[in-house]
Amino acid sequence: MVRLITHNVLACHAKNCNTNNFPLQFKDVKVEHREAEFNADFLKGFLPKLEWKALVDTAKELGDTSLPDEQPEMLDDEFLQNLHHVLLEIHVEEGSMTCPNCGHVYPIFNGIPNMLLAEHEIG
Amino acid sequence: MPTPFLFHFAQAHNEFRLPELSSICELHGIPFSLSKNPQSNDPNRPFMVIELENEEQARILAKRCILIKAIYEFYGQGSTYEELHEENRKSEPLWRKYVENTSFRFLITAYQHKIPQSRQRDVMESFAYMGFLGKIDMKNPEITLTCFEDYEERTGVTRVKHEGDGDFRQVFFGRLIVDGSARALIGKFDVKKRVYYGNTSMESEISLIMANQTLAAPGKFIYDPFMGTGSMAYPTAHFGAFIFGSDIDGRQMRGKQKEPGVLRAAKQYGVASRIIDLSTFDITHNPLRCGEMFDAIVTDPPYGVRAGAKRLGRKKSLPDYKKELTRQHNLNGRPDDQPYIPPTKPYELSHLARDLVLLSRYLLKPGGRLVFFLPTVTDEYEEVDIHTMLCEGMEVIANSLQDFGSWGRRLVTIRKVTKEKYPPPTFEPAPNDQDTHIPAHKDFREKYFQGFRSSKSESVEPEGQEQDSGSDAQQ
Ligand SMILES: C[S@@+](CC[C@H](N)C(=O)[O-])C[C@H]1O[C@@H](n2cnc3c(N)ncnc32)[C@H](O)[C@@H]1O
Ligand SMILES: [Zn+2]
Numbered sequence: 001m002v003r004l005i006t007h008n009v010l011a012c013h014a015k016n017c018n019t020n021n022f023p024l025q026f027k028d029v030k031v032e033h034r035e036a037e038f039n040a041d042f043l044k045g046f047l048p049k050l051e052w053k054a055l056v057d058t059a060k061e062l063g064d065t066s067l068p069d070e071q072p073e074m075l076d077d078e079f080l081q082n083l084h085h086v087l088l089e090i091h092v093e094e095g096s097m098t099c100p101n102c103g104h105v106y107p108i109f110n111g112i113p114n115m116l117l118a119e120h121e122i123g
Numbered sequence: 124m125p126t127p128f129l130f131h132f133a134q135a136h137n138e139f140r141l142p143e144l145s146s147i148c149e150l151h152g153i154p155f156s157l158s159k160n161p162q163s164n165d166p167n168r169p170f171m172v173i174e175l176e177n178e179e180q181a182r183i184l185a186k187r188c189i190l191i192k193a194i195y196e197f198y199g200q201g202s203t204y205e206e207l208h209e210e211n212r213k214s215e216p217l218w219r220k221y222v223e224n225t226s227f228r229f230l231i232t233a234y235q236h237k238i239p240q241s242r243q244r245d246v247m248e249s250f251a252y253m254g255f256l257g258k259i260d261m262k263n264p265e266i267t268l269t270c271f272e273d274y275e276e277r278t279g280v281t282r283v284k285h286e287g288d289g290d291f292r293q294v295f296f297g298r299l300i301v302d303g304s305a306r307a308l309i310g311k312f313d314v315k316k317r318v319y320y321g322n323t324s325m326e327s328e329i330s331l332i333m334a335n336q337t338l339a340a341p342g343k344f345i346y347d348p349f350m351g352t353g354s355m356a357y358p359t360a361h362f363g364a365f366i367f368g369s370d371i372d373g374r375q376m377r378g379k380q381k382e383p384g385v386l387r388a389a390k391q392y393g394v395a396s397r398i399i400d401l402s403t404f405d406i407t408h409n410p411l412r413c414g415e416m417f418d419a420i421v422t423d424p425p426y427g428v429r430a431g432a433k434r435l436g437r438k439k440s441l442p443d444y445k446k447e448l449t450r451q452h453n454l455n456g457r458p459d460d461q462p463y464i465p466p467t468k469p470y471e472l473s474h475l476a477r478d479l480v481l482l483s484r485y486l487l488k489p490g491g492r493l494v495f496f497l498p499t500v501t502d503e504y505e506e507v508d509i510h511t512m513l514c515e516g517m518e519v520i521a522n523s524l525q526d527f528g529s530w531g532r533r534l535v536t537i538r539k540v541t542k543e544k545y546p547p548p549t550f551e552p553a554p555n556d557q558d559t560h561i562p563a564h565k566d567f568r569e570k571y572f573q574g575f576r577s578s579k580s581e582s583v584e585p586e587g588q589e590q591d592s593g594s595d596a597q598q
Contacts, residue, residue: 001386006367006400011412022412036396041342042365049416088399106410110381112373115404119465122408122435 001111002092004062005046008055010113012099012106014121020101023054029095029108031062036088043083044075059086125156125174128181129195129297131271133306134234136332137167140190142521142536143335144173147187150338153180162293163200169234170273170295172197178300185301187362189331192306195269195297204249207270207294211253218253218298221266225257228264233272239285246270267299305331311392312358318391319384321375325354325423329525329534334358336494336521336536337419344399346417346486348406348479351375353385353398355421360394364418371433371467373403406482407434407470407550414485414547421494424479426472426567433467434550472498473565474552476512481548484517484539493517493537500563500575501531508562509535516541529575 012021052071059067066082097106097113104121107114132140148155157164158172165171169192175181181194196217199210221227229250231243238246250270257265272291312327314320325333333355337345341363347355350368352375360366368385370376378384389395404410425432476497483493499508509519521536553559 001383001398001400003400006402009412009416010402010410013408013410034396037341039342042344045342046344046416049413051412110377110383111386112377112383112401112403114373115369115402115410116371116465117405117408117435119435119437122465 002097002108002113003088004055004058004090005087006113007058007092007097008050008087010097010106010115012102012104013115014099014102014104014117015123017099017102017104017121021099023051023058023100024097024106025100026058026061026092027096027098027105029062030093032091032093033089034091036084038081038084040080043080043087046087047071047075047083055086059090062090062092064090125154125176127158127172127174127197128300129197129200129295130171130173131192131195131303132166132169132171133190133192133303134169135328136190136523136525138523138525139332139534140166142523142534143188143190143332144184146336146338146521146536147184150187150340151180151183153183155180160200162202163295168273168292170271170293172200172295182301185303185305187305187335188303189305189309189328189335191303193302194300195295196300197295197297199297200293200295202291202293204246204294207296208249208252211250211296221257221298222253222255223257225255225266226260226264227255227257228259228261228267230267230269231272232269233274233291235276236272236274236287236291237285238272239288242288269297269299271295308358308361312361314354317357317388319352319378319388320354321352321378323351323375323423327354327358330354331358333421333494333534334362336534337364337421337492339364339419343418344416345419345421347422348409348420348482349422349424350385350401351423352378353388355423356385356398357388357392357394359419359421360389360397361392363397365397365399367399367402367417369402369404369406369409371403371405371435376401376403405435405467407478409482411486411547414544415488417486417491418488419492419494420479420483420487422479423496424472424475425470426498426564426571432470432472432475432568434470435465436468437466471565472567473511473562476564477514477553478548478550480512480517480537481514481545483537484514484541484545485547487539489539489542491539492520493535493539495535496532497535497564498530498532498567498571500567500570501526501529502575503563504531504533505560505563507560508564509533511560511562513537516543516545530571 056067064086067086072079093111095108156174163172185191185194198214199207201207229247231246272294274291308331309328314324339359339362343364345359345364345366347368350370356366356368376383376385385401386395389398517537518540520538523534524531
């Protein structure tokens with residue numbers, strides 16, 4: 001857990017942290033790979049929601065270079081398989097995610113990220 | 124061509140029956156219509172006649188609807204056997220093909236009554252005109268013909284065995300097409316047999332019905348923002364959907380072992396890979412970067428009885444210099460090296476309900492559904508209560524009461540009917556407008572712990588332990 005699909009939709013939400021607050025930077029991660037069900041419709045449906053560059057860069061950091069720098073127009077099977085693997089099969093189990101803007105550290109324990117804010121970070 | 128089918132429904136959660144049926148019909152594109160006969164279109168009776176296009180559709184429904192016990196090809200009904208036989212004779216084109224050479228079994232049964240054997244025999248003989256020539260086979264027949272007598276409920280009345288025999292409201296007759304196989308899931312998802320559950324877990328039958336209200340299916344993405352121990356996630360994932368869950372209190376999702384409890388339970392049901400992620404956050408301060416992500420949101424919001432409704436913050440906000448002190452303290456880490464736990468304040472139910480609808484409008488794809496429970500004071504409830512929490516673009520499509528006496532909870536299904544894009548909600552309390560209607564679910568927690576003293580009905584002492592509403596959020 002903390003799959004890259006989730007990482008791609010989480011942004012720092014501390015008070016007044018509205019720019020450069022995404023993507024959160026993984027640190028000291030422990031990664032596991034686990035097989036997931038392939039569903040082409042799900043992937044195609046989610047594609048417009050993704051921040052592509054953030055996804056490609058994060059995948060590279062975690063050692064996966066299978067995705068092209070630009071989102072392709074033709075969604076062939078090989079691309080969808082790679083996307084499937086990156087989005088759903090790479091799990092960050094331990095470590096943390098740091099906001100590139102304010103530096104808030106969101107820790108991950110046993111695959112669950114703690115996205116709670118501290119008192120001074122809420123409105 | 125529309126054909127009438129006889130549906131045998133479970134006598135449970137009657138108000139959920141038709142919403143569930145229409146949800147599953149919508150999911151599979153099955154057009155249906157209810158009988159015009161008041162004797163066979165009452166959702167409080169066990170038998171209903173419903174038109175479908177073909178048998179295949181009946182099989183789909185029986186496989187998925189939790190409240191369907193069985194579906195029959197419908198041959199006739201009546202308030203007397205004369206009426207029934209008259210209709211059954213007209214249905215001959217439907218059963219003629221079984222006359223020649225089909226093994227069969229004939230069952231005569233009753234709802235809320237036991238028919239004496241001698242009359243069962245008489246009834247069976249009264250069908251002799253059908254002239255079935257195949258062999259009778261009680262164990263493995265090719266077809267089963269069933270005659271149901273529907274009697275008035277007589278709970279609380281003691282009566283002699285067989286008393287009132289023959290005084291049925293209505294008798295129905297048809298050929299069994301399929302037994303409802305979804306009911307077996309109630310046992311499969313039984314909370315007591317689950318490797319991880321808590322005092323907020325939702326009973327399995329209701330969780331399954333909720334999952335059906337979401338139109339869960341492979342390829343869909345469904346969110347529970349008050350995930351707790353994940354009761355609705357398992358059936359929803361069982362029907363093929365991917366799940367995302369979050370909770371302000373991570374301990375609810377984790378349990379005590381290293382591997383999170385929700386994942387252990389999901390493994391037990393073979394759906395762990397469909398639990399996409401779990402995350403700890405307060406929905407009123409959430410980290411989700413974009414909207415229109417989910418096909419459905421299914422949840423049992425906290426209403427303060429078993430697990431307090433709360434949000435980050437303090438009842439009384441700290442002065443700035445104190446906030447600065449806590450900030451410094453957090454930055455430097457805590458001496459015991461425990462993770463920082465922010466304080467929380469109570470979150471009033473009618474405010475939460477409105478926020479949930481606004482949040483769902485933001486997070487749902489167009490056409491997506493919000494399915495959630497709203498507790499309410501039975502005697503004070505008015506239909507407008509639901510409208511106090513709606514906003515533009517969100518429409519109620521079902522609202523079913525589960526009645527506990529002085530209080531109850533309504534399973535509300537709301538559809539996002541707009542393609543418009545909306546901003547995320549601000550989670551600010553609504554302005555205190557004198558003219559606005561005050562719904563019965565406002566301050567539900569307080570009313571609950573007062574035993575609904577102001578309500579007209581006998582108050583039932585509420586069970587359950589009050590939890591500290593000012594407790595802290597936990598990762
Ligand atoms: C009624 S329980 C849900 C139970 C869940 N359906 C289950 O199967 O256990 C409500 C949950 O909402 C959580 N909660 C309360 N306030 C919250 C908030 N502001 N944001 C997110 N979760 C919250 C509580 O921690 C609790 O686990
Ligand atoms: Zn930040």
